[in-house]
Amino acid sequence: MALPLPLDRRSFLVTTGLVAGSAAALPAATGPARAAARRGPGTLPGDPFTLGVASGDPDHQGFVLWTRLALAPLAEDGLGGMPSTAFQVRWEVASDERFRHVERRGTAHARPESAHSVHVELKGLRPGREYWYRFRVGAHVSPVGRALTAPRPDSFGPALAMAFVSCSQYEHGLFTAYRRLAEENPDLILHLGDYQYEYRKGVYNIPGGNVRDHEGPETVTLAGYRQRHAQYKSDADLQAAHLAAPWLVVFDDHEVENNWADDVPEANSDTPDPAEFRKRRAAAFQAYYENMPLRRASIPSGPDMQLYRRVRWGRLANFHMLDTRQYRDDQGCGDGYKDCPAATDPARSITGEAQEKWLIDGFRRSAARWDVLGQQVFFAQRDNNAGPLKVTSQDSWDGYVASRDRITSGWVDAKVRNPVVLTGDVHAHWAGDIKANFDDPSSATIGAELVCSSITSGGDGADSDPAAHPFLKINPHLRFYNNQRGYVISRIGKDEMRSDFKTLPNVRTPGAAASTKATFVVEDRVPGVRQTYLRPYAAPKASAEAGRDLGRETVENETVRP
Structure with missing residues (x-):
């Protein structure tokens, strides 16, 4: 994989959800969440990308990247079987589908108060171009999505x-x-x-x-x-x-x-x-x-x-x-x-x-x-x-x-x-x-x-x-x-x-x-x-x-x- 371009902190903006005060009270960890808690912070027992990935709202400099982590998507509490802790999510944007030429990469935090959703607002990309993106949490890699400026x-x-x-x-x-x-x-x-x-x-x-x-x-x-x-x-x-x-x-x-x-x-x-x-x-x-x-x-x-x-x-x-x-x-x-x-x-x-x-x-x-x-x-x-x-x-x-x-x-x-x-x-x-x-x-x-x-x-x-x-x-x-x-x-x-x-x-x-x-x-x-x-x-x-x-x-x- 080619070395990434230098990451300018001003070239992108990461948002990781809503303010904690508007979120529901978090229940005790059960099922997959309890298993993840036993493994220690930042580890997950299964694929967290069960809800896929997405991009949206493009302009000539970038677009929004989205994912939401969920081990058990249909959990009744709405929290996807995730433990009540934040997880670091790495993201990459490349100019080719095989990620030989990574244009941007960074990290965001998926937090329980926003149902472990992640929004990344990218800027500084080239206009009128096709890009590919993916996320990582630990050893787990998301599907690859396609976006355009x-x-x-x-x-x-x-x-x-x-x-x-x-x-x-x-x-x-x-x-x-x-x-x-x-x-x-x-x-x-x-x-x-x-x-x-x-x-x-x-x-x-x-x-x-x-x-x-x-x-x-x-x-x-x-x-x-x-x-x-x-x-x-x-x-x-x-x-x-x-x-x-x-x-x-x-x-x-x-x-x-x-x-x-x-x-x-x-x-x-x-x-x-x-x-x-x-x-x-x-x-x-x-x-x-x-x-x-x-x-x-x-x-x-x-x-x-x-x-x-x-x-x-x-x-x-x-x-x-x-x-x-x-x-x-x-x-x-x-x-x-x-x-x-x-x-x-x-x-x-x-x-x-x-x-x-x-x-x-x-x-x-x-x-x-x-x-x-x-x-x-x-x-x-x-x-x-x-x-x-x-x-x-x-x-x-x-x-x-x-x-x-x-x-x-x-x-x-x-x-x-x-x-x-x-x-x-x-x-x-x-x-x-x-x-x-x-x-x-x-x-x-x-x-x-x-x-x-x-x-x-x-x-x-x-x-x-x-x-x-x-x-x-x-x-x-x-x-x-x-x-x-x-x-x-x-x-x-x-x-x-x-x-x-x-x-x-x-x-x-x-x-x-x-x-x-x-x-x-x-x-x-x-x-x-x-x-x-x-x-x-x-x-x-x-x-x-x-x-x-x-x-x-x-x-x-x-x-x-x-």
Whole structure:
């Protein structure tokens, strides 16, 4: 191995978790933890890298490296079977996969008060480069992950292979889509929310029965959220996706609780009191930070967490990562599809005033070819009533019409060159145009929205004929729908953004292949989407399972029938 470059203490920043005062009391060592304690400080009886490794939030100088040590990931106390002592973790970053040319190395401490998680913020690396990283604890070596730095701020760099995903309900299927995504060798992965789900076993079920079960009760405590994250992170397919590329993550609702809004829990919450819900939110945020490759700017302060942020990919793209949960007004008429007068109240916001101002200011300052909003819930209007009433989902931007209008007016006034909204949440693929006035099909097209299906949530789903979906007939600005599981991979160049909507035939059994259902292109300075490929719809064989999702959309625990 080549000698490492001299390590400049100013070239990187290591964070090893949250302040000890916010952590749960540590129990006496049991099982693997007790065995480790007998061996002495700094020794472990087994592989501590059972939760894998990850990178995230890249810029032109570096990125965040993450790991969390766990000997027994599903331990009920959420501490992964680790002893209540700190461990020194060595890390290395190399310019080659075999680590012949180590560019940086250093140490961090994995401490029990942060569930033995480690965050390393690297600076001083070369822009527009591919790197590999790994961790060591004693004789144990982690898997090797791949990360990239963004191009120089004044450079476009090569085309960017960017993927986006959402909604991975562990019980509803196998994470094969994550594995197929890793095989695409993307440069950047956006996770747009519902990385994990809060339900206890047997609560959120799919037809035919769940494929596998959650461990533990509904997540309310810090121990519960830590255990649930560990169960998800233990999945080999999810680990493969983290190894493949750096991630940009934002949460939606299930990282805390279904359909929460600011300090307001859902109607049938396990924590109905607002004060108790804030404690729950604090526990969820701490566990989320401990388990994600986020910068120290996102370290929570009790029930508050700075998650919205801007990541620049040279001159090619700005990624505006939004938080549509923490600052929103409560849903005006409940969470479902309603004819709701409150939806048009100009005082209501889904982003909060400060985030809205930050976003519009970012539009004004942008010199990027593409301005991409990475966010959680459906942005364009989706009216499910063909009559005079407007019946829309109050949990989406349709429940906050004035807030949406201010954002779109902001990018129009700023003359944003190519605004594109990326969305998760609804467990189906969609593509559509963003209109100046959704009620007037002849109004100007001012942007594009691409929506990814779920990784597993909702179960297998079924192939569907986009032309037959009622939503597309009622809303002509919506151009595509498919109800299979999968992900979207986009290739962003100077002249176009080309997006392949990938689908899997099933998630109940292992080994499913991914294929392209449709391809949509957004051309430079041409707002809206243009379909360039659509795999023909093949009607399924008649059965109770086949066609059960055709003509309706399954959203979380409710079925919406147009």
